[in-house]
Structures are given as structure tokens and as C-alpha cells.
Amino acid sequence: MRPDVVIVGAGLFGLVTADRLTALLPGAWVMVLEATDRLGGLCASTVCPHTGVQYNPYGTHTLATSDPDVWTYVAGRTRMISHQRRAYADIGGELVPLPLGLEAIRLCYGDASLTPEAARVLVEQDVAPHRTGRAPASAQEAALAALGPRLYEMFVRGHITKQWGTSPEQLAPGVFTDRFGIRFTPTAGLRSAVGRQGFPADGWGDFFGRLVDNRDITVLRRHAASVRDLPPYTHACIVTTPIDAWFDHDLGTLARGRICVDWRLTDRHTAPATATTTYPGPGVPYYRAHTPEHLPGQPANPTEKVLVGYEHHGDGPNAIDFVLRTPDNQRLADAYRARRTDGVVFTGRGSTFHDDMGTTIAAALALAADLAKTIERSPKWP
Ligand SMILES: Cc1cc2nc3c(=O)[nH]c(=O)nc-3n(C[C@H](O)[C@H](O)[C@H](O)COP(=O)(O)OP(=O)(O)OC[C@H]3O[C@@H](n4cnc5c(N)ncnc54)[C@H](O)[C@@H]3O)c2cc1C
Structure with missing residues (x-):
């Protein structure tokens, strides 16, 4: 037997698509291939064993969306804490x-x-x-x-x-x-015009665990997929992983930068006083610090140490590669995207590069709805 749909990458895009597709099309079998042993890609979360604090190793992730369907979907899967990120x-x-x-x-x-x-x-x-x-x-x-x-x-x-x-x-x-701008009134640290903001009370890790607790979804972890060893599927393959790697870089390699978040237990009196602090000045080697203890819903930390994630360019623990926004990259990415491969959809961070969680979830829900309609009309279904 072969799966109806294969999804490459168990990040936010892949898992939301798998969850929604199996909900819309009962009996459909979705196989998700994931290179690591973690669920959720960049949005994964875990608990610090020393302080008990819930944190995202790749940097604090808050969902901010003006799309009510996105919020309703996530809140239907896990208990959300509304939180205006400052x-x-x-x-x-x-x-x-x-x-x-x-x-x-x-x-x-x-x-x-x-x-x-x-x-x-x-x-x-x-x-x-x-x-x-x-x-x-x-x-x-x-x-x-x-x-x-x-x-x-x-x-x-x-x-x-x-x-x-x-x-x-x-x-x-x-x-x-995309990230900066200017207002002439006080901002108080709040982004304007975002409908709902927050994160799961039990962390994004719990949310992803719930999505895959489904007998119609099979996740193969530690399975780095490539076009050469893709398992057969009946209807579609969704590739959320880097598009140039998928094509063996045959048109060239997209130039990437690398950041990493270096988590350290820091003395309380030197830890940042806010959950997210940026450091634009030249005297500090990192540009942002995450202090998840300041977010709502965290358990009391009984220790004198505070968990702080120092985010900086370059290599290190929890490294994240991201595609640079340069004109050359834009041209190369367009050339890869223009390639047509029957039954294969290129999407997620691997192809769109810079979407946020709200946009990612909205796109995954829309793709699942389209796929469900296409599969239902197929002579190969059920
Ligand atoms: C530092 C940082 C902070 C962010 N903070 C926020 C935030 O606060 N709010 C927000 O809305 N958005 C935020 N984002 C954006 C958010 O992380 C993305 O929108 C989201 O992670 C995209 O999910 P994805 O599934 O497309 O990609 P990913 O999370 O990258 O998932 C891709 C998955 O594919 C797997 N994979 C890779 N190669 C292979 C392979 N060959 N075979 C199988 N599996 C493979 C990876 O291991 C990963 O699990 C942030 C991004 C960064 C970089």
C-alpha cells in the first residue's frame, strides 16, 4: 500500500497540512518524512530541565495573525494564551x-x-x-x-x-x-494592526504532538528525503524543504546566512528584563536576546539562574540557515519555482523563505483544502 500524500518536512507547514488534509478527507493516509527526530521545525519547543521554563530553541515563536481562521484552527487544537508580544x-x-x-x-x-x-x-x-x-x-x-x-x-x-x-x-x-518602519506616536513595544497574538499554553511542542496523534498520519523521523529516494505516493508530494537542495543545486545554490541561538543559564541580575530585547549597538556580539521566563504562563523558576537565548549571526548550537534577500537570490529562486514537476508542490519555508507562522498556517490550510478537493475528484480515490 502507498500513502495518498507524502509530505517532506515535519515543520509547521507539513504538520498543519497533514492534520487538515486527514480531517477533510477521512481515510486518507499521509506520510511525513522528517530529517531530524524533532517535530515542528523552527517552531519546536521544549522545557529547560534546570528552570522548568518552556522555550523555543530556535528563538521565541509567537503567532500573530489577522486571519480569524488561522487563530480558530490553532485554538481548536491546543489551549492558546493570548499575549501581545512587546x-x-x-x-x-x-x-x-x-x-x-x-x-x-x-x-x-x-x-x-x-x-x-x-x-x-x-x-x-x-x-x-x-x-x-x-x-x-x-x-x-x-x-x-x-x-x-x-x-x-x-x-x-x-x-x-x-x-x-x-x-x-x-x-x-x-x-x-518587512521588519521596520516608523510611527510618530508612542508604540509601547506593540506591533499595530495584528488581530490575535499568542502561543500554546503547553508550548508549540505540545501542539505538534497533538497534530501527529492521528492514525492516518505516519511520521518517519531521521529520514532525510531527496528526489532520488522518495517513497511512491498515489496523489501528491508536498516539499517544504529547501528548493535548491531538492533539485541537487543544479541551477546554483541560493546564498544563505546563518544565525544561531546560544542558550545559557545567566545570573538573574544580568539577565534581560524583557522577553525579547534587541541590541543594535556595536558593543554587543548578539543582536537579540530571548528570555522566555518573562512570558505569561511560565512556571515559577525556583533557581537563581535565568535561561537566556543569545541570537547571533554565524555557527553554533541551534543554527538556522536562511536565504538572503538579494537580487541574485530572487532570480535563482524564481527559476527554481518555475520548474514544474507533476504532482509535486514546493511550498513552506524551503520555497517561500521568509513567511511567518500566521502566513504559513493560512497557506497550509488552503493547500490542504485544494488537495482534498482534487483527491476526491480523482478516479484513484478512495
Ligand atoms: C529566528 C526565527 C524566529 C522566528 N520567529 C517567529 C515568530 O515569533 N512568529 C512567527 O510567526 N514566525 C516566526 N518565524 C518564522 C517561522 O519559523 C516559520 O514561519 C515556520 O517555521 C515555517 O515552517 P515550515 O514548516 O515552512 O519550515 P521549517 O520550520 O523550516 O520546517 C522544515 C522541516 O523540514 C525538515 N527537513 C529539512 N530538510 C529535510 C529533508 N531533506 N528531508 C526531510 N525533512 C527535512 C526540517 O528538519 C524541518 O523540520 C521565525 C523564524 C526564524 C528563523
Whole structure:
């Protein structure tokens, strides 16, 4: 007997697709091939044996979505804790709320009494020489045209350079525009216009465990799949893993950066005071620190140590490869995506590269719905 569908990669995309497909199409058999022995890919979570704190080894993952179907789906599988994630930048020991807003402008221009109107005028003056009238060619040009040089130097240049291991001059404008921006009112560390935010009370690991607790889903762990040793399937194969590796890099290899999160037990008095703190300044080797103990729902930590994940560019434990946003990569990725392979769908982080969890879940639910309809119409079903 062969599975109806094979999914390569037991990350968020693969497991949500498997779960939804088997719910929509009772009796369908989905086989998931996973290279590691972990479920959930980058979103996996575990418990620190020393402090009892629940954490994501690859960095804190909060679902933020304006799509009610995404939230309803996840909340239907696990108990969610609603939590508005707040982020701060540490500028010489002072915590400044992100995204950039009135608090950041006041610090940058050295005037704690600036009104939103006065802040806008000051930033506009700095931005004006950088508005070229043409589309920005790099992340640096995009940042200068939005923030001007002062805010750029204080909050953005170091952050992007430390995260991507490459100067913002070499990176596509989206590196800036997707993650940064400017408001002239206080932000208090909150992203605006996101409908629901939160994470599972028992961690993402528990959520993934529930998804695969299903006799119609078979997960083969420690099974690194490739186009050469793919098991036969009846209807479709969904590949969520790196698209250039799938094609043996025959058109070339996408340039990647590497970050890692180095988890350490840190003395309480030196641990960051917030759950997510960024460090754009040059004096600190990491660009972000995760302190999950500050998130809601965590058990009391009986020890004097605090678990902190220091995220930095380069190799190390919990390394994550990510595709650089460069024009060359864009062209190469488009060439790979344009390849047609009957019955094979390329999706997930391996092909889309930079989606967040909300977008990933929405795409997985949509793909499962399409597949269910296609399979139901197939003469090979049931
Ligand atoms: C540092 C960081 C922090 C993030 N934080 C957030 C956040 O707070 N909120 C948010 O919404 N999003 C966040 N994201 C994005 C989020 O991680 C992704 O949207 C999500 O992980 C995508 O899931 P995926 O299944 O497509 O990919 P992945 O999680 O990469 O899963 C792919 C799976 O395929 C497996 N695999 C790889 N090669 C093979 C092979 N040859 N054979 C079999 N299996 C293979 C991998 O082991 C992995 O399990 C973050 C991303 C990063 C890098």
C-alpha cells in the first residue's frame, strides 16, 4: 500500500497540512518524512530541565495573525494564551520600545518632550535628502528614505548587519520594509494592526504532538528525503524543504546566512528584563536576546539562574540557515519555482523563505483544502 500524500518536512507547514488534509478527507493516509527526530521545525519547543521554563530553541515563536481562521484552527487544537508580544531595543542600557516610534525619536534626537508633530518635522528634515524619487535599491536606501541617517545608525544598521551578517547596502529593500518602519506616536513595544497574538499554553511542542496523534498520519523521523529516494505516493508530494537542495543545486545554490541561538543559564541580575530585547549597538556580539521566563504562563523558576537565548549571526548550537534577500537570490529562486514537476508542490519555508507562522498556517490550510478537493475528484480515490 502507498500513502495518498507524502509530505517532506515535519515543520509547521507539513504538520498543519497533514492534520487538515486527514480531517477533510477521512481515510486518507499521509506520510511525513522528517530529517531530524524533532517535530515542528523552527517552531519546536521544549522545557529547560534546570528552570522548568518552556522555550523555543530556535528563538521565541509567537503567532500573530489577522486571519480569524488561522487563530480558530490553532485554538481548536491546543489551549492558546493570548499575549501581545512587546519588543525593546537596548541602547546603552536604556530600553526603547520597538517598532520605532515617538520613544525612539525622542531618545535619538535627545529631546524627551518632543510632540508627535515636532518629531515628524525633525525626521522629515533628515529624510528629505534621501528621497531620490526612484525605488530604493537596497535595505540601506529604503531605511534612509524612511528614517534618515540618525535613526538608521542608532537602531537599524547594526541590527541588520548582525542579523544577516551582511551590510544593509548589500541586501534587498524588503529586509528593512518587512521588519521596520516608523510611527510618530508612542508604540509601547506593540506591533499595530495584528488581530490575535499568542502561543500554546503547553508550548508549540505540545501542539505538534497533538497534530501527529492521528492514525492516518505516519511520521518517519531521521529520514532525510531527496528526489532520488522518495517513497511512491498515489496523489501528491508536498516539499517544504529547501528548493535548491531538492533539485541537487543544479541551477546554483541560493546564498544563505546563518544565525544561531546560544542558550545559557545567566545570573538573574544580568539577565534581560524583557522577553525579547534587541541590541543594535556595536558593543554587543548578539543582536537579540530571548528570555522566555518573562512570558505569561511560565512556571515559577525556583533557581537563581535565568535561561537566556543569545541570537547571533554565524555557527553554533541551534543554527538556522536562511536565504538572503538579494537580487541574485530572487532570480535563482524564481527559476527554481518555475520548474514544474507533476504532482509535486514546493511550498513552506524551503520555497517561500521568509513567511511567518500566521502566513504559513493560512497557506497550509488552503493547500490542504485544494488537495482534498482534487483527491476526491480523482478516479484513484478512495
Ligand atoms: C529566528 C526565527 C524566529 C522566528 N520567529 C517567529 C515568530 O515569533 N512568529 C512567527 O510567526 N514566525 C516566526 N518565524 C518564522 C517561522 O519559523 C516559520 O514561519 C515556520 O517555521 C515555517 O515552517 P515550515 O514548516 O515552512 O519550515 P521549517 O520550520 O523550516 O520546517 C522544515 C522541516 O523540514 C525538515 N527537513 C529539512 N530538510 C529535510 C529533508 N531533506 N528531508 C526531510 N525533512 C527535512 C526540517 O528538519 C524541518 O523540520 C521565525 C523564524 C526564524 C528563523
